[in-house]
Amino acid sequence: MTTSRYDAIIVGGGHNGLVCAAYLARAGRKVLVLERRHVLGGAAVTEELHPGFHFSVCSYVVSLFRPKIIRDLELARHGLEMIPLESAFTPLPDGRSLCRWPDWHRTRREIAQFSARDADLYPEFGLAMGKMAYFARELIDNPAPDPASFDPRELMRLLRLGKRLRSLGPDLMHLNTQLLTMSAVDFLDLWFESEVLKAPMSVSGVIGTFLGVRSPGTAYVLLHHYMGEIDGAFRSWGLVKGGNGQLSNAVASAARASGAEIRTEAPVSRILLRNGEAEGVVLDNGDEIHAKVVVSGLDPRRTFLGLVGEANLDDAFVTRLSRFKFRGSSGKVNLAVDRLPEFACRPNDNGRADHLRGDIAIAPGIDYLETAYDEAKYGDFSRRPYINVVIPSVLDPSVAPPGKHIVSCFVQYAPYHIKEGADHWPNRREAFGDAVVDTLAEYCPGLKDTILYRQVLTPWDLEKEFGLTEGNIFHGELSPEQLLFQRPVSGWAHYRTPIARLWMCGSGTHPGGGVMGAPGMLAARAILKTNAT
Amino acid sequence: MPIPSPFHPRTSALCTGLRWKDWSGYHAVCSYGTCHEPEYFAFRHAAGLMDVTPLHKYDVSGPDAAAFLARVMVKNILKLRIGQVTYCCWCDEFGKLLDDGTVWRLDEHAYRVTAAEPNLAWLRRNADGFDVTIADTTERIAAVSLQGPNARAILKQVTDADMDALRFFWLTRTTIGGRDAIITRTGYTGDLGYEVWVDNDDALPLWDTLMSAGRPFGIAPTGLDALDVCRVEAGFIMNAVDYYSANHCVIEARKSTPYEAGLGWTVNLDRDPFVGQSALRAEKERGATRRFVGLEIDWDEFEALHARYGLPPELCSEAWRDPRPVYTAGGTQVGQATSGAWSPILKRNLALATVDRPHAAIGQTLRIETTVEFVRHRITATVVEKPFFDPPRKRAVAGDAS
Numbered sequence A: 001m002t003t004s005r006y007d008a009i010i011v012g013g014g015h016n017g018l019v020c021a022a023y024l025a026r027a028g029r030k031v032l033v034l035e036r037r038h039v040l041g042g043a044a045v046t047e048e049l050h051p052g053f054h055f056s057v058c059s060y061v062v063s064l065f066r067p068k069i070i071r072d073l074e075l076a077r078h079g080l081e082m083i084p085l086e087s088a089f090t091p092l093p094d095g096r097s098l099c100r101w102p103d104w105h106r107t108r109r110e111i112a113q114f115s116a117r118d119a120d121l122y123p124e125f126g127l128a129m130g131k132m133a134y135f136a137r138e139l140i141d142n143p144a145p146d147p148a149s150f151d152p153r154e155l156m157r158l159l160r161l162g163k164r165l166r167s168l169g170p171d172l173m174h175l176n177t178q179l180l181t182m183s184a185v186d187f188l189d190l191w192f193e194s195e196v197l198k199a200p201m202s203v204s205g206v207i208g209t210f211l212g213v214r215s216p217g218t219a220y221v222l223l224h225h226y227m228g229e230i231d232g233a234f235r236s237w238g239l240v241k242g243g244n245g246q247l248s249n250a251v252a253s254a255a256r257a258s259g260a261e262i263r264t265e266a267p268v269s270r271i272l273l274r275n276g277e278a279e280g281v282v283l284d285n286g287d288e289i290h291a292k293v294v295v296s297g298l299d300p301r302r303t304f305l306g307l308v309g310e311a312n313l314d315d316a317f318v319t320r321l322s323r324f325k326f327r328g329s330s331g332k333v334n335l336a337v338d339r340l341p342e343f344a345c346r347p348n349d350n351g352r353a354d355h356l357r358g359d360i361a362i363a364p365g366i367d368y369l370e371t372a373y374d375e376a377k378y379g380d381f382s383r384r385p386y387i388n389v390v391i392p393s394v395l396d397p398s399v400a401p402p403g404k405h406i407v408s409c410f411v412q413y414a415p416y417h418i419k420e421g422a423d424h425w426p427n428r429r430e431a432f433g434d435a436v437v438d439t440l441a442e443y444c445p446g447l448k449d450t451i452l453y454r455q456v457l458t459p460w461d462l463e464k465e466f467g468l469t470e471g472n473i474f475h476g477e478l479s480p481e482q483l484l485f486q487r488p489v490s491g492w493a494h495y496r497t498p499i500a501r502l503w504m505c506g507s508g509t510h511p512g513g514g515v516m517g518a519p520g521m522l523a524a525r526a527i528l529k530t531n532a533t
Numbered sequence B: 001m002p003i004p005s006p007f008h009p010r011t012s013a014l015c016t017g018l019r020w021k022d023w024s025g026y027h028a029v030c031s032y033g034t035c036h037e038p039e040y041f042a043f044r045h046a047a048g049l050m051d052v053t054p055l056h057k058y059d060v061s062g063p064d065a066a067a068f069l070a071r072v073m074v075k076n077i078l079k080l081r082i083g084q085v086t087y088c089c090w091c092d093e094f095g096k097l098l099d100d101g102t103v104w105r106l107d108e109h110a111y112r113v114t115a116a117e118p119n120l121a122w123l124r125r126n127a128d129g130f131d132v133t134i135a136d137t138t139e140r141i142a143a144v145s146l147q148g149p150n151a152r153a154i155l156k157q158v159t160d161a162d163m164d165a166l167r168f169f170w171l172t173r174t175t176i177g178g179r180d181a182i183i184t185r186t187g188y189t190g191d192l193g194y195e196v197w198v199d200n201d202d203a204l205p206l207w208d209t210l211m212s213a214g215r216p217f218g219i220a221p222t223g224l225d226a227l228d229v230c231r232v233e234a235g236f237i238m239n240a241v242d243y244y245s246a247n248h249c250v251i252e253a254r255k256s257t258p259y260e261a262g263l264g265w266t267v268n269l270d271r272d273p274f275v276g277q278s279a280l281r282a283e284k285e286r287g288a289t290r291r292f293v294g295l296e297i298d299w300d301e302f303e304a305l306h307a308r309y310g311l312p313p314e315l316c317s318e319a320w321r322d323p324r325p326v327y328t329a330g331g332t333q334v335g336q337a338t339s340g341a342w343s344p345i346l347k348r349n350l351a352l353a354t355v356d357r358p359h360a361a362i363g364q365t366l367r368i369e370t371t372v373e374f375v376r377h378r379i380t381a382t383v384v385e386k387p388f389f390d391p392p393r394k395r396a397v398a399g400d401a402s
C-alpha cells in the first residue's frame, strides 16, 4: 500500500486529464495522473498498429483545441505542430464531385457547377456562422452560466451574454434561435439549394449523436464544428504532426516539466471515500493512493456508477445521470495502403492530388444520409454509411513509410445497441469493416488491392478498449439538452460533483467533446479557485 | 487557384516582370515590366490596354428587367435609355452598401450589370415576383479597357462605329475585325476611355487588332498598379479598399451607406420602393455622420519632416492601400485615409479618406499619419475637391478641345 500524499490525482490520461494535470502542476500542486492503457491520450492517441504506420486511432483532426492552452502550456516548445487541411472533397457516385478550398474564387467555381446562387452565398454563410462561433467562443472558454443559479455573479454573466448576443444584430438573434431549434438540413435549406453542397455540410450536425441530419437540434452541433480555430484562423481543421497522440504527448511533456507524475498501465478500480468525501483511489492491483482531491477524466457514467458506486450517491443524482444519453453511433476503420488512393471522379494527376489534401466526405446526398440513419434506428449499422476520410500521410509524410499512406475512415452510423445486443458486435465487426471498405471502393475502384492492414473499431471496441461508454466519442451526446449548464447534470456543470473533493474534467462536462482541452483547463481553474488542493 | 482570362496567352507573353495577382479568381497583371510607371504614363499620355475580364457581369433580361433593376439599385434605372450606361451602387435593406458598378441598357428589355464582387445570389434573391432572367456572364465575356487620350483615335482605326458621336457613359454595338463587340465609353481612370466587350472566343483577335492599330498611337499593355494610381487621381472609391460590402462585415461599424461613401448622388429616393429605401431616406434626413473626401498632403511639411532625418522626400511610386489614421489639428482621430498616391501628372500627394462630418468640409485642415524611418509622425492634410484629375477630354465629344 502506497501512502504518499498528492495534492491531486487525475484519473485517466486522456488529453483533458493531462491538460488539467498540467495546469495544476504549473500552479505548484503535486499531481499524479493514472492511465489505464499503455499509452497516453485516450481518444487522442497515436499508435503504430502496423510497422511504420502511425495511426491516429480515434480522433484524427483538430480545430477546437483551445489556443490559450497552447500558449499557456507552451505546447509548441513541447513538440506540438499542427498542419491545416487544405480542402474538403465530396466525390459523387455519378462521376461528378465538389471540392472546397481556402481560395474563395476556386470554391465559388466548384460550387457554381451545381448552383451559381449557392456559390455566391457560401462566403456569407461562413461569415454568419463565424460571427455565431465568435460569440460562442466566450461560452467554450468559460464555465457555462447557469440560469437556475441564484448567484448574482452567474446572473450578471448571463445578462452580459444576452447583451452581447443582442449586439450582434437582429439577423444573428434569429440565427441563434434557428440553430438551437432546427435540424441541420432545415437550417441549410434556409441558405442553399444544392444537395451536393448541403449533404457534406449537414453531417457536421450529427457527428457523435444518434440523430439524423433531419432531426431537430442538429443545427446546433453544426455550429460546434464551426467553432474551431488554428492560429486565430477560425473554422480551419488541421492534423497534428505525428498523429493526434502527439498533442497528448506534448501536454504530458508540459505537465511533467512542471513536476507532474504520470503512470500508464495503472487502472483505477474505485474512488476511496471516507465520510462521503473522496480521499484517494484504489488501483486494480489493490494499491491505495491518497490525495487532497481526485479529478476524473472519465465520462460521468464511468466515474459515478463505475468508480464511486450508486450506493454512495443521492438517488436523484443517479436518476438524472442515468438519463444522460450516450448511444454511440460511430465507428472507425483505419487502413494502411501501399499507394495513394485514387477517386474515379477526380483522378490523380501524376501522383499529385490536391483534392486529397484535406477531408473527404462520402455524403453524396441528404437521402443517402437519412437512409444511413434509418438502418441505425432499427439496430443495424449503415450498409452505405457516411464516411469522413482523411489521408494524413499526404500532409504529414512522417506517419507512413515513403509512398505509402494511411486512410482514416470515421464512420457513421454504427449504433452501439445493435439489435442482436451490443455484445454481439465482435461477430459483426468484420462485416461492418467490409461495408465501409466496399462503400469507399465504389468511389476508389482500386482501393481493396492496396490494403496492407485494416483495423475496425466498432462502438463496442471503443467502449472496451478506450473506455468510452456505449462507444460515444464525446463522453455523451452533444445535443442541445446535454450542453452548457446541463452537462452532464444540471446543478453539476461546474466540474464539482456531489462527492466533496471529487471533480470532473473530461468531455462529459462543459463545453463537451472533441479534442478541445477546455474541460480540462476549466476544471483546473475551478479547482485552483477553491483552494481545495 | 486563379484561372487564366481569355487574354492570358497574350498578357502572359508580355508580362516579362512576372508581377501578377489574384483579381476575382483570375490571374491579373500588376505590371508588365518590373515597374508600373511607364504604364501609368501610357494611360495618361497615349493609351493603355488592360484586361478587365475579371469584372463580374450579369445579363438581366425579360419584361420586368427595368422594374427589377430599379428595385435593387439605388438609382432609378427606369430612366435609363437604350444605349445608355450608368454608374451606381446597391445596398442591403438597411441601406448599407453592398457593391458598386455599372448598369447598361442594351435593349428594350436587356440590361447588363457589372460589379466588383459576385452578386448573383443577391440579385436572384431579390428577383422573386419579377419576370426576369439573370445570367452570370462573367466567364463568357472577355473585356479590355482602352484608356487614355489616344483611345478614341485607336478605336476609329478598327471599327465603323461613329466614335466621335459616342458620348460619355453610352455604348455602341459594333464589329471589330468582323466580330461582334460592344464598346462602352466607361473606365476607371477618370480619363478619355472605353471598354470593349466580346465573347471569349473573340478575345485574342480583339487584343491583336487593338495592339497593332494602337502601335502608332503609343498603346501599351497596362496592369493593375498603373490603374490604381489613375483611380486615386480620379477620386474613385473602391470596394474592399475604401469601403466594405455589408455582406462581408463582421461588425456594423465597418459598413457604410452611399451617403458616407460619397455616392449619395447616385441615390434616387423619391420613387417606387427599392431595397434600402426607407433606411436611406432616414439617413438622408439625419445626414451621414461620415464623409468620403479627398485629401492633399502638405508637401512642405512632408519634405521638412524627411529633412529632419537627413533624407530627401521619399515617395512611393505605387498607390498605397494600408489605412492611415487621420486626426484633427488638436490630435483627435476623426477618420482614416484608405488609399492614396503621389500623382505624377498633378504633382500632388493625394489620399482618399473617410472622415467624421464636422471635419469634412473643403478646406478643412487635418493631420495624417506618416512614417519616416520607422517613426510615426503627423503632418497636415487638407480636404480638397475630388476628382483630383478631371480632364475635359473625359466627357468631350470629338471636336471639343481636349
Ligand SMILES: Cc1cc2nc3c(=O)[nH]c(=O)nc-3n(C[C@H](O)[C@H](O)[C@H](O)COP(=O)(O)OP(=O)(O)OC[C@H]3O[C@@H](n4cnc5c(N)ncnc54)[C@H](O)[C@@H]3O)c2cc1C
Pocket: A011, A012, A013, A014, A015, A016, A017, A034, A035, A036, A037, A040, A041, A042, A043, A044, A057, A058, A059, A060, A061, A062, A063, A064, A266, A267, A268, A269, A297, A298, A331, A332, A410, A462, A465, A466, A467, A468, A472, A473, A474, A475, A505, A506, A507, A508, A512, A513, A514, A515, A516
Ligand atoms: C473514433 C473517434 C473519432 C474522433 N474524432 C475526433 C476528431 O477528429 N476531432 C475531434 O476533435 N474529436 C474527435 N473525437 C472526440 C475526441 O477524441 C474526444 O472527445 C476526446 O479525445 C475525449 O478526451 P477526454 O480527455 O475527455 O477523454 P478520453 O480521451 O476518453 O480520456 C479518458 C482516459 O481515461 C482512461 N481510463 C478509462 N478508465 C480508466 C480507469 N478506470 N483508470 C484509469 N484510466 C482510465 C482512458 O483510457 C482514457 O485514456 C473522436 C473520438 C473517437 C472515439
